[in-house]
Amino acid sequence: MIVRIQGEGQYEVDEAGKGRLEEIDGRLFSAMEAGDAGSFQAALQEAVGYVEDAGRPLPAERLTASDLILPARDTSLEEAKRLFSDEGYLKPVEA
Amino acid sequence: MKRMGTIFGAKMNKVLDRAENPNETLDYSYQKQLELLQNVKRGLAELVTSKRRTQLEADRLQAESQKREQQARQALAAGNEDLAREALQRKQLIDGQLTGLSSQIADLEQQQQKLTDAEQRLQAKIEAFRSQKEVIKAQYTAASAQVKISEAATGISEEFADVGMAVQRAQDKTQQMQARAGALDELVDSGALTDYTSNQDDIDRRLQQVTDKSSVDLQLEQMKQQMGLPSPQEQPQLTEGEKTPQQ
Numbered sequence: 001m002i003v004r005i006q007g008e009g010q011y012e013v014d015e016a017g018k019g020r021l022e023e024i025d026g027r028l029f030s031a032m033e034a035g036d037a038g039s040f041q042a043a044l045q046e047a048v049g050y051v052e053d054a055g056r057p058l059p060a061e062r063l064t065a066s067d068l069i070l071p072a073r074d075t076s077l078e079e080a081k082r083l084f085s086d087e088g089y090l091k092p093v094e095a
Numbered sequence: 096m097k098r099m100g101t102i103f104g105a106k107m108n109k110v111l112d113r114a115e116n117p118n119e120t121l122d123y124s125y126q127k128q129l130e131l132l133q134n135v136k137r138g139l140a141e142l143v144t145s146k147r148r149t150q151l152e153a154d155r156l157q158a159e160s161q162k163r164e165q166q167a168r169q170a171l172a173a174g175n176e177d178l179a180r181e182a183l184q185r186k187q188l189i190d191g192q193l194t195g196l197s198s199q200i201a202d203l204e205q206q207q208q209k210l211t212d213a214e215q216r217l218q219a220k221i222e223a224f225r226s227q228k229e230v231i232k233a234q235y236t237a238a239s240a241q242v243k244i245s246e247a248a249t250g251i252s253e254e255f256a257d258v259g260m261a262v263q264r265a266q267d268k269t270q271q272m273q274a275r276a277g278a279l280d281e282l283v284d285s286g287a288l289t290d291y292t293s294n295q296d297d298i299d300r301r302l303q304q305v306t307d308k309s310s311v312d313l314q315l316e317q318m319k320q321q322m323g324l325p326s327p328q329e330q331p332q333l334t335e336g337e338k339t340p341q342q
Contacts, residue, residue, distance in 0.1 A: 004253065007209050007261045009216050060219035063227065063250030072264070079264075 002058065003051050004066040005073070011055030021047065021068060037077040048073045121228040124248060128221050131255055135217065138262035139210055145269040146203050153196045160189045166298050173305040182298050199272050206265045213258045220254050 001018055004010045013021065024047040031039035047070050058064070071080055163186035170179035224247055231243050319325070 004257065006257055007213060007264075009213070009257075060216040061223035063220055063223055063247045065246070065249040065253055069253075072261075 001067040002064055003055060003068045003070065005048055005051055005070045006075075007072040008052075009060070010058040010062070010064075010066055011051050012058055013051060013055040017050070017054050021050065024050065025068070032077065032080050035077065040077045040080065044071065044073065044075065120248075121231065121244060124251075125221075125225055125228060128224065128251060128255070131259075132214075132217060132221060135214055135258050135262060138266065139207070139214060142203070142207055142210065142262075142265050142269060145273070146200065146207065149196065149200055149203070149269075149272050153193060153200060156189055156193045156196065160186050160193060163189065163298075166302060169302050170298075170305065173302070173309060175302075175305050178298065178301055178305065185298070196272070199268070203265070203268055203272070206261075206268060210258075210261050210265055213261050217254050217258050220251050224251050 001013050001015060002010055003013050003021070024043055028040065028043040028047060031037075031043055051070065071083060075083070163182045167179040167182040167186070170176070170182060227243070227247050231247075
């Protein structure tokens with residue numbers, strides 16, 4: 001599967017890692033909804049760290065969509081909330 | 096996470112709906128990509144400029160801190176401990192601001208590096224899109240072309256979303272820094288930190304008074320000696336050459 005870490009590019013992660021990532025992803029989402037900054041940070045570091053360690057960077061010239069997109073490592077809880085709202089950062093895309 | 100992917104996907108599909116002829120879409124999309132790349136480059140350039148400005152501000156604060164320390168030494172040498180303490184207190188205030196500013200600059204430097212890498216990835220993807228688009232145009236059959244176009248457009252749009260966000264985040268950080276620099280200016284205006292752009296401030300003036308005074312005292316003393324008058328600190332019976340006053 002292809003995973004993007006925002007600001008870092010895309011990684012290819014073996015299908016075997018999918019379950020693990022989805023589990024962390026679930027915790028990340030509940031922490032955000034609960035407004036629990038501590039758990040959010042912990043889960044985010046774990047997810048990003050896992051992808052960096054277990055994944056292989058995708059060549060820059062590969063044109064493919066990601067299956068999963070993780071916020072940047074230094075994303076705050078507040079930023080993440082904005083990111084997931086419809087008026088987040090994702091406006092400039094029009095290519 | 097799925098939600099995020101959905102937003103990206105929706106934005107990308109808009110591009111594909113724009114033109115009926117896939118070949119036209121490809122060329123249009125490529126032109127748009129080149130324009131957007133220019134925006135990213137501009138964003139990066141602005142970021143570099145702001146960082147330089149912040150660095151200059153930090154350099155000036157650093158110089159100001161050194162100046163305060165020098166003032167404290169001068170005041171101590173002149174025997175005015177109160178003035179020395181005051182100079183050191185101001186130095187401490189400045190150093191506090193400096194620490195915050197320095198860590199923000201370091202953080203911004205890191206952002207800039209990441210953004211430069213991201214821009215390069217984007218450029219590689221645009222180039223890949225350009226060559227893929229020529230291949231797709233040459234082999235155009237409606238059904239297969241749509242799939243390939245969709246893949247390529249999705250991949251590149253995601254990259255644009257990513258870089259666009261990175262630029263936005265870096266700009267936010269720069270704004271925070273500028274707000275901080277603005278707050279510093281207010282501190283200077285309010286007198287909590289004196290304006291280090293003027294050549295003389297109150298500590299300078301008072302230091303000058305202290306040194307002026309001791310210099311005047313010294314000259315007075317020399318004059319008195321030449322005229323054979325008794326110095327106020329010395330007992331009249333002291334012989335010439337004995338410097339230690341006997342109280």
